Amino acid sequence: MSERVVGRPHPIIDAAEKVSGATIFIDDLELPGALTGVALRSPHPHARVLNVDTSAAERLPGVAVVLSKNNTPDAPFGINHKDEAAFCREKVRYVGDEVAAVAAADEATAREALSLIRVEYEVLPTVADPFAALEPGAPLVHDSVAGNIANEFHIKRGAIDEAFEKADATFADEFHTHLAHQAYIEPTGCAAQWHPDGKISVWGCLQSVFLIRTFMLAPVMGMSADDFRVTQTKPGGAFGGKLDVKAALMAAMLSRAAEKPVKFMMSLEEDLIAMRPRMPVHISLESAWKNDGALAGKRVRIVAENGAYSSLSPAIMSSIALRTDNLYKTPAAEIQGRLVYTNIIPSGQMRGFGNVQATYAWESHLDNVADGLGLDPADLRLKNYTEKGDVSLHGWKIASCAVADATRYVVREMDWKAKRARGGKGRGIGLASCIHVSGNKGFSVELGPDDTDPSSGVVRVDEEGGVEIWSGESDLGQGATSVMAYIASEVMGIPVDRFKVPPTDTGYMPFGMGAFASRITLIGGNAVKLAAEDARRNLLDAAAEAMEIPADELEIVEGEVRAKALPERKMAVGEVVRRVGSVVEGEGKWLAGGDVLDKEKYGNPSTTYSFSTHGAEVEVDMETGVVTVLGVCCGHDPGRVINRLGAEGQVEGGVVQGMSYAMMEGLAPLEGHLRGKNFHDYLIATSMDAPPIEHDFFESMDPYGPYGAKGLAEVAINPITAAICNAVYHATGGARIRTLPVTPERVLEAIEEARI
Amino acid sequence: MSTYEIKFSVNGNDEILAVRGEETLLRALRRVGYVEVKLSCEGGDCGACAVLLDGVAVNACLVFVAQADGCEITTVRGVGTEDDLHPVQEQLIEKGGVQCGFCTPGIVVSAKALLDENPEPTREDIQRGLAGNLCRCTGYKKIFEAVSAAARQMKEGGDS
Amino acid sequence: MEFLRAASVDEALAAAGDGAAFVAGGTNLVPDVLFGRKKIARAVDISRLDELRFIEEADGKIRIGALATVTDLLDSRLIRDAAPPLYESALEFAGPLVRNRASVAGNLMDASPAADLAPPLLSQDAVVELASGEGERVLPLSEFFLDYRKTAARPEELMTAVVIDPLGTADRCAYYKLQLRRAMAIAVVGVAVVLRMEESVCEQAAIGMGAVAAVPYRASAAEAHLRGKEIGEAEIEAAAAAAADGARPIDDVRASGAYRRKMCGVLVRRLLKKALGMPHAAAV
Known part of the structure; x- marks a missing residue:
């Protein structure tokens, strides 16, 4: 890997305006x-x-x-x-x-x-509880929707009944997640x-x-x-x-x-009570196993809380239902989902898109299984992980995968074997893994123009040698547009500080679906890479004419077009543009791979998939139930790191946000009224709560990604909840957190339950 | 409705404004154009509106603007601007301690106040010093690194 | 809302009454007004009354001026040495931005059941000084809180100081705030314990409790199991049980009443042992 820009640590390109308070947010717009x-x-x-x-x-x-x-x-x-x-x-x-x-x-x-x-x-009459909403005769949230069921499905895939009949062991668990808000600081x-x-x-x-x-x-x-x-x-x-x-x-x-x-x-209170927070879900799991730890099959039943209106909830439920089956070689599965209307704030999408909830449940269950089979939880996972080249039970094609490397890293760095041998005395460790899409074809149909999941970009070089990138994909602060600038800089040989990426604007920018489903680096990044290559060609063609040297004998280095053989023959990029007499542009578009799922939810929804493993070490106060996360160690497979500083920021931010969700957040509905209506009742992690985080990247060099990159935003948050719960289980000698969040009170209840 | 004429300086600029008794410092600062002071919780829970009031870091949402009559106020832009960044700001850029940037003005103000008081903070000092400023993007780690590096830079530079 | 800055205590007292409220740090009052939780006709700004901002030792007591901020408590060697539970509670109080403004008197006048400074102040036999146009009076803090958000201060009265007994070498103390995150959190339970020992006998016991009833209070029944006794496991268990029994906690968004009650016992037991240097199962 000899890239000049890609893979190195860079500040985000708009950092200076942000640290000096110059950024105009919506409330600042005059x-x-x-x-x-x-x-x-x-x-x-x-x-x-x-x-x-x-x-x-x-x-x-x-x-x-x-x-x-x-x-x-x-x-x-x-x-x-x-x-x-x-x-x-x-x-x-x-x-x-x-x-x-x-x-x-x-x-x-x-x-x-x-x-x-x-x-x-x-x-x-209020119907706030989803199980009450499913009772015959329950009040109807929408008079025309019988039974309050917004959506349901039942899928059987593989020889599921046989898997359970012939299993050496079966396990069952139930998990419940809470209503949690994105809690961005800007209302x-x-x-x-x-x-x-x-x-x-x-x-x-x-x-x-x-x-x-x-x-x-x-x-x-x-x-x-x-x-x-x-x-x-x-x-x-x-x-x-x-x-x-x-x-x-x-x-x-x-x-x-x-x-x-x-x-x-909106005021903060309005935002907390009337946006679209993370969906609460009730997950029943059964799994069938061979004695050697091979997964034989699983059954999942889900009751998902839709709230008053549907928004993207059917897709979120589908994600919760199927996602984790693709992380492990799963021979058979039976999945039932019911999405239920209630008189609560409509639930919606938050970083992870259901996968945080699904991963919490399944990865908690896996540690119970490991306990039951007498196997180490890390070994159990390593035995069953999917691998590059696999086609999963549901049709997902795994184009690149380094989840096992990530897990081995966590095991090594956390001194796993030694620490697992202890435990049960108020201190413990746990880990969990996840798989996530990089874009999702389903959204392209539900939200977008058709089934293409497209992105497009325009790269414009001006007469001063500055470059502006127009992409329909948006930066949410995570540094997405910086990734585009770094990719284009790499391609074009123009220094990063010459790049600008304005916020998205339908008035002049090419179409893009936007920032969700960890799609921007892969899909938007590919489109911008193609646009940058096009712009580079156009620059070289123009320079060839001006310099009277064939284009294939020219290169661009540090913002100058140079003759490869005669580096002293050179022309600044801005001058090339001036000679052309207009802006030099490049265009690119990229259509995501994968399929729209069929009616049975079979198919390959994304071009490729990302992975991660998170490990957590905790201390549990056995008398109060207070949990302290002593440290987190994690490994991520984002295909390839484009901007190391940004990638690290995604991981650290995802981990703390996930820990916060796991341990303290909650809109806390009570008879239809939310109680977390401000930032002292809706708690998010403060600087005092942030644990030390060690992490590394395991680059699987994805064949479809720009420079091998795929999405990172959501694999950074998905597994931490289960990792913490598994660590609590280990620390307490068996207190299993089945309902989130992991409050002291709930931990104490679980400790007492484990003693019985 | 009672209004009062008050005077204060913001980042060295004298401001004279007519205020209502119940108006907060945050609302008043934003009203006259200091929109770098961010409005979020308005309850002292998030720190996005942190400013220095006569050198002391406070939540502007928790002060009646009339209480600030005659005071010197410093916002993030008084700490440093793009072409004259404070070491805390430089290091937030370098270490990646900024993502969406909404909490950042408050973080800069709190970090400056911390370093003014304690030029060699430990990680725990920094954690405590920023405990009133919520950040939802970064997980705080790179912010701690930035403040620590700024402290080193200020010690070596000796001029900030 | 009318706004009036008082240039002196007398001016403040003259402006009191008739729907007026004193505002110092404003950390409670300002958002209460903004969100309409409190309607006040006049805010009397006392934040510049520097004569009320002090922490001093006088006549064997510690006098804390009403306008001493929580940050001032943390910066005070006297508080650190002679009022360790108060110092620790200040450390756990909100975050620095709030601590820089919030005053000691404001925390008490707000009369939240979860007021962080109340349990340690109660455990050090705090007395509050109240002034009005009629004159001055003093009141033990244990008699100051009447009911949920209701105090013995009359609307026209201004709290001017809080006086506590300094702790000396014969005193043993401990403090803990059970909270759902490590900063900027409203207490689930707050407990401060002070024991005055005469050799191995407990001469005086004071246990301040917060967030487990409509008001912060002294756990007198628990104290009675300790006072005049040689404290062993049995006395500690009796005190812990009495503390749990005496609590009147509610269910809220942070925890259930049942959990809080249980924690009263756990924390009183633990803090007594910690104060006395006795081994205990799990460290605070």
Whole structure:
């Protein structure tokens, strides 16, 4: 590997503006004359909306417009089910549901107007628990959806019954995960400006500027996607939560109605109670084994909490149901999933897209199995891991895989054998692994244009030798656009500090699906790499003419075109562009590999897959249940590291975010009302909680990835929860955490349960 | 509605503004253009709005702006700008201690205050010093490394 | 809301009453006003009253000015040496940005059941000094908290100082805050223990409890099992059981009442042993 740029540690390209506070986030955006938009949200988990009287609010001086079901069309939207409206119509279905919205001259007036809106509710029985929702006769969240079932499936693959009949041993477990928020520090917001030609500009902290037009703005507002120009402001964290942003719709609708620019900023409380947090799920597992530790088959039953509306939840449930089967050689499986409507905040996608939950359950179960079979948990995994060249039970094609290397690293670095021999005295270690997609074809159909999962890029070299990259894929702060700059710099021989990658903008940038499913490095990176190669060719062709040297005898080094044989014959890239008399451009597009899954969820959803193994060492206070994570050690297979500093940041951030999810987070619904409504009741890890982290990369050099790279964002978070739970199990001599989060109280209960 | 005219300096600029009694320092600073002071929790839980108030690091959301009458306020841009970065800022860049950048202005302010008080902090000192600033992206490790490196840089440079 | 900065204690007292509230660090009051949890007609800013910001030793007592911040507690050699539980509670108090503003009096006046400084102050027999236009009075902290978020201070009264007994060489003490993360956390349970020993006999015992009832309080029943006794396992067990019995904890987002009650016993047992240097199963 002789790359000049790729693989080395680099700061992210916009670090200087960020550390000096110069970055303009959505709340910092100045729109002259902008009105303030706010929403009236349901105080009830479930109620019939008998009447909405906005007349007093409309009369308040300074109020430009009040929107509600009274003056907006009945245009339901939703990615999987069209079950959500801009404003509640016949019913409110969760606390936080949008009933009305106001645009006014300032925030105080807007909030006063909200207090003047009279809503007559007939409060209905709340169905907050998914199992209660499945009971016959349970109140219906959507009157037209019998049994409250938003989605269900039942798949049998391989000789599953036989696997269990002939097994040497079988094991069963149940696990429950909680409702947890992305908890980015920047509350969500959007701004919109209606133009007299009927078109609307939208700005916001969005993960996908293109898709928000097609799945939300255009269908609800009865306009074409092209009528919206959507521009990203750099998100202050997103983690999946800023993909499905209703604030964009609120701002756009208010702006159109008021014919003025509108800024719609959510407070932190609104964000916590009315965005789309990580899905809670209840997982029953049974597995069948041979005495030597070979997995023979598994049965999984899932009840997933959809909340009030569906969003991407069916796909998340599917991910929870199938994902872990592809990490191990699984000969047979039976999978049942039911997605259940409840009167709780709609659940959605967060970093891991269900895989955090699935990996927690399965990898916790595996340690119980190892215990039962008398095998070391690391050895059990090493025996069953998938390998390069495998086609999994569900049809996943493993193009590259270094999970075993990652696990061996963790075992070595943590002094695993010696520490496993101890344990049970309040100190223990555990590990867990995961597999994750790098892009997912399913989204391309559900959210995107068709089944291509495309990305495209434009690389423009200007007359000063600067380079701008236009990509439809967005940076969420994770450094995605820096990865693009480093790839293009490598290809073009132009120093990194000459590159700019502006935030995504549908107004002039080529199409991209956006940042989710760990797709950007692989799919966006390939598109930009091709664009950079094209731009390099075009530069060399232009230079060949200007320098009267054949293009194949030229190279670009440090921003200069040089004759390979005569390095003193050279011309700065900017000069080449000036000679051409215009900007020199390159274009590239890349379509993801893999398939859209068939009706039985069979197929290869991603071009390739990434892997990781996390190990944790914990101390458990056996009397209080307080768990201290003493250290984390992990190995990741991202195919190839593009930017080492950024990759390390993904790992460290993912681990702490995962630890935080595992140990302290929770929106804590109680009878339909969330209790984690601020950052002192919704806890996330502080600097004091961050454990020491040691880690390394195991580069499998993926055949499809740019320079061999594949996704890293989500493998960085998936396994840590199970690793911590397995360490607690080891430390306590058998306290198994079956319900998240791992609070002291729950640990103490599990310790007492293990003693019985 | 009662309003009051107050005066303070922000990063050396004198500001005169009319404020309401209940207005917070955070809201007022943002209103007059110091948007580098970030608004998130407004309850003192996240530290994104940290500023130096007469040299002491505080959450701007927990101060009535009228209480700051006559004070000197320093925001992240008073600590350093792109062309004149403070060692803490330089090292946050170099060590990768910044991702989305939303918490960063507050982190810079807290780290500067920490180093002003304690020029040779241990890892634990740094952890404690930043305990009021939530970061959701980095896992904190590279921030600790950056503050530690900034301390070394300041000691060697001797001029900051 | 009217805003008035007091230039002196007298000016502050003159502006009190009629829906006024004193604001010092503002770490509780400012967001309470912003989010509409408290409606106040007038904020009387006392944050510049430097005469109320001190920590001093006088007449064998430690006097802590009302406006001493939590950071001031951490910076005080006197507190560190002569009030270790208070020092430790300050270390666990929120984070530095809040500690730099939050005042000792504010933490008590806010009257949260989980007020971090209350258990250690209670364990050191704190007395609060209250001033009003009518004059001054003193009140033991144990009589100050009346009910959930309700104190014995009248609306027009300003807390001016908190006075505690310094701990000496004959005193044994320990503190623990059970919390769901390592900083910026509201206590699940807070316990401070102080034992005054005369040879092997416990002359005085003081146990301050936080977050396990509507108010912070002294676990008097538990103390009674220790006072005047040679403390052994039996006395410790009796005190721990009494502490658990005496708690009136609620279920909330942080923990159940049952868990809190159990932890009262566990922590009192553990802190007594720690204070006395006795071996115990799991270290705090």
